[in-house]
Amino acid sequence: MPANILPKEIGFAYAFIVIFLLAYLWNKKIITRKKAIPILIISTALGFLIFAPIAPHNFQSLILKDTTRLGGPLLVATIGMSVMLAVTLIFGRIFCGHICPVGTVQELASLIPAPKFGRKLKRETISFRAIIFIVIITAAYFYSYAVVDLFGIYEFFHLTLGVLFIVFLLIIIASVFFYRPFCRLICPYGTLLAILSAYSVLGIQRGSECINCGKCEKVCPVDEAKFGDMRAECYMCGRCLEVCPKSGAIWYGRPEEKEK
Numbered sequence: 001m002p003a004n005i006l007p008k009e010i011g012f013a014y015a016f017i018v019i020f021l022l023a024y025l026w027n028k029k030i031i032t033r034k035k036a037i038p039i040l041i042i043s044t045a046l047g048f049l050i051f052a053p054i055a056p057h058n059f060q061s062l063i064l065k066d067t068t069r070l071g072g073p074l075l076v077a078t079i080g081m082s083v084m085l086a087v088t089l090i091f092g093r094i095f096c097g098h099i100c101p102v103g104t105v106q107e108l109a110s111l112i113p114a115p116k117f118g119r120k121l122k123r124e125t126i127s128f129r130a131i132i133f134i135v136i137i138t139a140a141y142f143y144s145y146a147v148v149d150l151f152g153i154y155e156f157f158h159l160t161l162g163v164l165f166i167v168f169l170l171i172i173i174a175s176v177f178f179y180r181p182f183c184r185l186i187c188p189y190g191t192l193l194a195i196l197s198a199y200s201v202l203g204i205q206r207g208s209e210c211i212n213c214g215k216c217e218k219v220c221p222v223d224e225a226k227f228g229d230m231r232a233e234c235y236m237c238g239r240c241l242e243v244c245p246k247s248g249a250i251w252y253g254r255p256e257e258k259e260k
Contacts, residue, residue, distance in 0.1 A: 008071050011052030012080055015099045016087070018043075022098060023091045023202060026236070026252035033238030037111075040104040047101025047157045054157070055081075055100045056182075059189035060148045063140040081189070089196040092203040096183060096190055097236035102153055103183050103190075107237065109175035110221065118178045122223045122233055125184040126194075133191045151186060179221035180235065198232035202253055204240060209249040216240035216250060 018039060025031035047054060052071075061069035062077050070077045084095055096103050110116075118125070132147075139145040151171065152164030159165075174181045183190050197203070206216070206227060216225040219239040224231050236252075244250045 008050050008052040011046050011050050014043075014046065015053045015084070015095060018099055019087055019091055019094045022094050022236075023252075026238075027202070029251075031238075033242050036098060036238065037108075039098050040108050043099050043104040044101050044108060047105065048159070051154070051157050053095075053100060054102060054153060055084075055095070055189040056102055056148050056187045057153050060136065060140055060146055063137060064144060064146060085192060085196055088193045088200065090201045092200040092231070092236060093190075093193055093197045093234060094236050096187075096193055101157065102187070103180060103235070105172055106175040106180045106182060107235070109172050110179050112176045114176045116177060116179065116221065119221055120223055125222075126233070128185050129187070129191055132186055133188050136188045148186070148188070151182065183235070184222070184233070194232040197234065198230040200231075203231050204234060204236065204250065204252050205255050206240075206250050207248070207255070209246055211246050211249065213245060215243040215245065219243050 022031065022036070022039070046052060051057075058070060058077060059081060062074065062081060065074060067074060088095060097107070098104060136147045139147045150164070150167070152166070152168035154160075155162060155164040156168035168182075171182050206225065210227075216239075217223075219225075219242075221237065221239065222233040222235065223229075224234045225240045240250055241252070
């Protein structure tokens with residue numbers, strides 16, 4: 001069981017504060033991918049300490065109208081998750097990338113040096129996740145069945161050893177080789193955030209200063225660094241910013257905010 005030394009509200013407050021903070025730091029070029037690793041660790045720790053903010057679990061609980069699973073009123077959860085959708089429409093998928101413990105624990109696993117697979121499967125992963133989204137919503141709304149529970153998120157972060165704990169542990173191990181398998185293939189809330197992120201006001205941009213060296217495209221784990229990509233699957237990992245050799249070619253912000 002988690003320590004429960006902090007109320008879950010702390011997790012949601014943390015989420016919003018860190019999103020605004022990271023957006024500011026990315027925009028001002030103050031933070032880098034490596035400097036953001038402590039935030040990944042803190043976010044993951046909150047998953048174990050207070051089981052928050054666990055987006056896929058909370059979203060499914062909201063569809064199920066299960067206040068016990070949510071740990072609070074339905075109205076509060078609805079407002080919180082709706083506000084996060086609006087925030088993503090402004091800042092991009094910072095929540096998925098650096099806040100949700102389900103995502104951050106996979107991100108940390110992806111940092112382990114190992115052969116990486118599945119980078120070019122963007123269309124396939126999006127299509128698969130769309131199908132799973134329909135299955136999850138249908139099962140929850142019409143049959144009151146929690147499909148997301150089958151992946152062991154609750155058991156893993158509550159350190160409840162058993163089959164489901166092992167299921168999510170295997171997902172984390174898979175993350176070493178295949179970038180964020182749960183986020184890219186399963187997460188229902190991430191499906192909604194991805195749609196909004198494609199039209200976000202701010203995001204990682206690639207502009208006219210680009211020298212077409214291809215380094216950003218090679219390191220992007222989700223194949224979202226090419227010209228014309230919508231960035232719906234961009235998790236703000238910062239790999240492209242880290243390897244770009246040309247100042248001003250890639251930046252976080254509005255398209256017109258590129259510095260000359």
